[in-house]
Structures are given as C-alpha cells and as structure tokens.
Amino acid sequence: MRVLIIAEGALAAEGIRRGLRHAPSCRVLGFANARIPCFATVNEARPDVIVIDETQDSSIAIARIREARNAAPEAKLLLLSMSMEPAWLAEASAAGID
Numbered sequence: 001m002r003v004l005i006i007a008e009g010a011l012a013a014e015g016i017r018r019g020l021r022h023a024p025s026c027r028v029l030g031f032a033n034a035r036i037p038c039f040a041t042v043n044e045a046r047p048d049v050i051v052i053d054e055t056q057d058s059s060i061a062i063a064r065i066r067e068a069r070n071a072a073p074e075a076k077l078l079l080l081s082m083s084m085e086p087a088w089l090a091e092a093s094a095a096g097i098d
Helices: 010-020 037-047 058-071 087-095
Strands: 002-007 028-031 051-054 074-081
Touching: 002 010, 002 037, 010 028, 010 051, 028 037, 037 058, 051 058, 058 074, 058 087
Parallel strands: 002 028, 002 051, 051 074
Antiparallel strands: none
C-alpha cells in the first residue's frame, strides 16, 4: 500500500511516518505540506491511501481533503483529528474523507 501524508509540517509528518513503519506492506511516499495546495503532489504520487493530519484551521483541512479527493479519486482518505464534533466530521465526510 502506497501512503502519502498531508500534514502542517515535517515534524507532524515524521511522527505519522514513524507510526506506520511497522505496518506490513506499507510504503510511505512522502508528505505534502497542508498549508499549500496539494493537488499536483497527490496526482504525481498516485497513492493508495492519503493520511491527512488536521490543521489548526479547519477550512484549510477541508480544502486539502477536497484537493486530495479530486487528485486521487480511488485513494482512501483518512483524517487524523482531535475533534469528534458531529458537524466537523460531517463537513470532512462531505469533502471526501473515508
């Protein structure tokens, strides 16, 4: 499984990568900075799974989810979030998170 991480910074992405290092058949392709548009990066990487780490600004997270979904419609999109608020989860789901 080819995984791309979208996170606000390299430190957060590295933490996620380290968490996945023991997963069999998991190959982390790299990370995209959540603060900038990611469509081209996702499109070029062609990941099977995209892990999106929630950003401090939920509107940025929603934008990255939509871009990732459009760039890789077949990929599974996973959201790492501290918030379990139904409205936030519904918005993320409507944007394309699996």
